[in-house]
Amino acid sequence: MNWTASGWSKELSKLIRYMGASFVRDGMEWSSIEKQKGIYTFAPSPDDYMQKLAENDLKLLFVAAFNNPFYDNNATPYTDIGRRGLAEYAKAYIEQYKDQLIGFNVYNEFNGGFMMDRDDEAGSNGQAASVPRKDRVYSAPCSG
Template identity: 30%
Template sequence: MVITVVVALVAISATAVLLLLRTGPAPLSVINPSLLFASTSDVKIVLGNSHGQVDWTLRSRSGEPIASGQNPGGANATIEPPVPSNGFYVVDLSDERDQLSVNVLVSPTPAAVDRFYAVATHWGKSSFAASTWPLDKTVPLIRGLGFQEVRDETSWMSVESTRGTFSLPPHAQDLQTAAQDNGLKMLFVAGYGNPVAYPEDMKENLSPPTTPEGQQGYVDYINTVLDANPHIDKVEVWNEFNRKARNTSDCQSGECYAQLVKVVSQGVKAGTRR
């Protein structure tokens, strides 16, 4: 019992010492909403906090030092490293107690982009749009990199939770608004299954529809999403149909997939076909 008490006291004392050592400003941080810049003259690193003076080093993509300097530090202090040209760089920061490295990309927005180049975003997953990749922070990055099209999804089960009743969930409506406000086209991934509305056809959400009723429901779901988002110009039928991790049914052949594609091709409204 004595040993236990002594250990506990030592642990408490160590914690108290650490708290004393960490008093003052919060850890070294950078508060730029984005580290994507359109020109070299725009590159400014804004500090959130620092503990005393901040030393910085600008490095190339390969790690070679380009320039270094010092900044008095403090909240909202700005560091303007002399970036020589467009490209990818790393800025190493350090103060009296912390070290931090940030990646910087200088990339002017292209005047024209091939519309067949898209970036996968996963905003269609409500948790991703809310926390992992918030729309208000990631859309400017995508546009800044020159992308004009995103590849994203809205799940069938979120659109038709009850058979025959279709509606777009709020996070999908937010995606449609973001596409409209930022001039983005969308490649819509139609997936996956819907065992909630069609339990006799699909045993789980990774099982594609195989019955006429299930396949018609799949087409109606796609049309619902297309009607709600006029910025969709392509539809991807399922995702990785030939991969067991994405298709757990017994229908995994090319023939099975061709049948589903045929049903979608014939059922999707003519005005939205691509």
């Protein structure tokens, strides 16, 4: 998720475009956007990242993912409140950058080993409770 946050240069967008790509698949982790419950902050990042993409005529396939300490004990969302929080973060991101997006994914490789389990009700890393409910997360950003 957002490789520039991991030290990759935003200037790579120029090279990505030069190679012929028209979009990248990436996103900013939920907890880096919603640092206060219900308040979404896009500056300085990902605004600066999205600006670099725009300068190089690249769109984004946005990945809404991971966890946030305000919901489900910082675990992968497994309650209705946690899933609603993830949906609202996705909706805020989509509204902020709607002209730069080609679509969005909910979560990232949902069966990956990085799913956060905090003694949730689902058991095996939240998968049982979360996967069937992706429809709730997808429908919120699309419902306006």
